Amino acid sequence: xxxxxxxxxxxxxxxxxxxxxxxxxxxxxxxxxxxxxxxxxxxxxxxxxxxxxxxxxxxxxxxxxxxxxxxxxxxxxxxxxxxxxxxxxxxxxxxxxxxxxxxxxxxxxxxxxxxxxxxxxxxxxxxxxxxxxxxxxxxxxxxxxxxxxxxxxxxxxxxxxxxxxxxxxxxxxxxxxxxxxxxxxxxxxxxxxxxxxxxxxxxxxxxxxxxxxxxxxxxxxxxxxxxxxxxxxxxxxxxxxxxxxxxxxxxxxxxxxxxxxxxxxxxxxxxxxxxxxxxxxxxxxxxxxxxxxxxxxxxxxxxxxxxxxxxxxxxxxxxxxxxxxxxxxxxxxxxxxxxxxxxxxxxxxxxxxxxxxxxxxxxxxxxxxxxxxxxxxxxxxxxxxxxxxxxxxxxxxxxxxxxxxxxxxxxxxxxxxxxxxxxxxxxxxxxxxx
Numbered sequence: 001x002x003x004x005x006x007x008x009x010x011x012x013x014x015x016x017x018x019x020x021x022x023x024x025x026x027x028x029x030x031x032x033x034x035x036x037x038x039x040x041x042x043x044x045x046x047x048x049x050x051x052x053x054x055x056x057x058x059x060x061x062x063x064x065x066x067x068x069x070x071x072x073x074x075x076x077x078x079x080x081x082x083x084x085x086x087x088x089x090x091x092x093x094x095x096x097x098x099x100x101x102x103x104x105x106x107x108x109x110x111x112x113x114x115x116x117x118x119x120x121x122x123x124x125x126x127x128x129x130x131x132x133x134x135x136x137x138x139x140x141x142x143x144x145x146x147x148x149x150x151x152x153x154x155x156x157x158x159x160x161x162x163x164x165x166x167x168x169x170x171x172x173x174x175x176x177x178x179x180x181x182x183x184x185x186x187x188x189x190x191x192x193x194x195x196x197x198x199x200x201x202x203x204x205x206x207x208x209x210x211x212x213x214x215x216x217x218x219x220x221x222x223x224x225x226x227x228x229x230x231x232x233x234x235x236x237x238x239x240x241x242x243x244x245x246x247x248x249x250x251x252x253x254x255x256x257x258x259x260x261x262x263x264x265x266x267x268x269x270x271x272x273x274x275x276x277x278x279x280x281x282x283x284x285x286x287x288x289x290x291x292x293x294x295x296x297x298x299x300x301x302x303x304x305x306x307x308x309x310x311x312x313x314x315x316x317x318x319x320x321x322x323x324x325x326x327x328x329x330x331x332x333x334x335x336x337x338x339x340x341x342x343x344x345x346x347x348x349x350x351x352x353x354x355x356x357x358x359x360x361x362x363x364x365x366x367x368x369x370x371x372x373x374x375x376x377x378x379x380x381x382x383x384x385x386x387x388x389x390x391x392x393x394x395x396x397x398x399x400x401x402x403x404x405x406x407x408x409x410x411x412x413x414x415x416x417x418x419x420x421x422x423x424x425x426x427x428x429x430x431x432x433x434x
Contacts, residue, residue, distance in 0.1 A: 227261055
């Protein structure tokens with residue numbers, strides 16, 4: 001209908017939004033300064049910049065992309081995984097989960113690595129290319145300021161090349177970017193959007209060689225609960241020649257936390273004792289969302305939307321499966337726009353969905369983590385969970401395994417986990433009785 005949409009950010013949320021809009025014939029500009037072209041690769045190392053993400057693309061992400069005509073190619077996939085091994089504190093017992101369907105590990109950001117079969121393309125760059133092929137206009141510039149107060153019809157974006165751009169709707173998919181959030185000019189009598197509450201986590205990648213990675217980790221993601229006093233969660237993820245190590249603490253992660261981590265029993269058992277002195281090929285302190293923002297839409301005078309934040313910039317699934325949350329938010333955003341146009345009805349419908357699906361989880365994620373901390377920090381509940389997960393106790397064991405799987409994969413909202421546990425336990429009893 002002649003309207004133009006500006007998408008700020010070319011990560012999964014922004015690229016998928018632009019792809020879906022362009023497929024519907026909407027004029028869309030996607031502002032992403034990073035290039036989709038693969039630069040030169042030196043010595044097997046990734047070329048910065050990167051986003052510091054471990055790049056575990058779960059099965060619900062794969063299915064969602066396929067449903068909209070996107071097949072992740074082999075040039076993007078690093079490893080295909082079907083199992084998860086979970087270690088609680090320093091206990092030797094491990095809980096093994098089978099994921100039923102293959103999941104992928106990929107490289108995020110826009111930098112590739114050298115592999116035996118050629119340079120690997122990043123997941124983000126691949127999705128952005130899909131949006132461009134669908135008809136989105138990629139502008140390789142950074143947005144420095146957004147002016148939403150220019151009038152009823154259009155908003156203005158100011159970019160790093162000194163150009164002013166016009167749009168009818170801005171979709172903010174710029175991740176955790178407090179600087180840009182501070183440079184949004186709001187209309188009179190309009191509430192400012194919230195920023196997510198975040199915490200510093202860490203991602204490191206080490207080169208071990210494909211044979212050693214396969215020998216030590218097989219095709220499993222290894223998750224460690226409470227490996228040290230400072231770290232409550234870590235994942236060691238195989239990526240062909242490389243491994244990614246994701247570390248989340250009770251407070252912001254510091255580089256020194258790795259010394260104790262590499263000396264912990266489960267890590268030594270997995271990787272050996274030589275990791276402390278090994279230099280990572282890539283290391284960064286990234287941010288994760290602890291609580292989603294409750295104000296993520298700026299309304300126009302008629303209830304239409306001037307700007308909406310999605311992905312890590314907006315409501316997401318706290319601490320878990322952020323790629324799926326980004327794609328899912330983008331899908332529902334576009335569906336509302338296509339169905340209702342940029343109207344008050346579209347704004348209200350999308351806001352209801354996001355509140356129910358993601359913002360309400362702000363409460364439930366805190367309660368879930370309190371229970372996890374109770375289990376991890378006390379011998380009796382921890383050993384009870386391990387026993388129930390590794391033996392079959394009718395009703396209880398299937399329910400416990402379902403809860404562990406849901407927390408690990410982030411496949412459902414936290415508030416639905418108790419109901420899913422009950423449903424799984426009842427189905428187990430019915431199956432045994434028949």
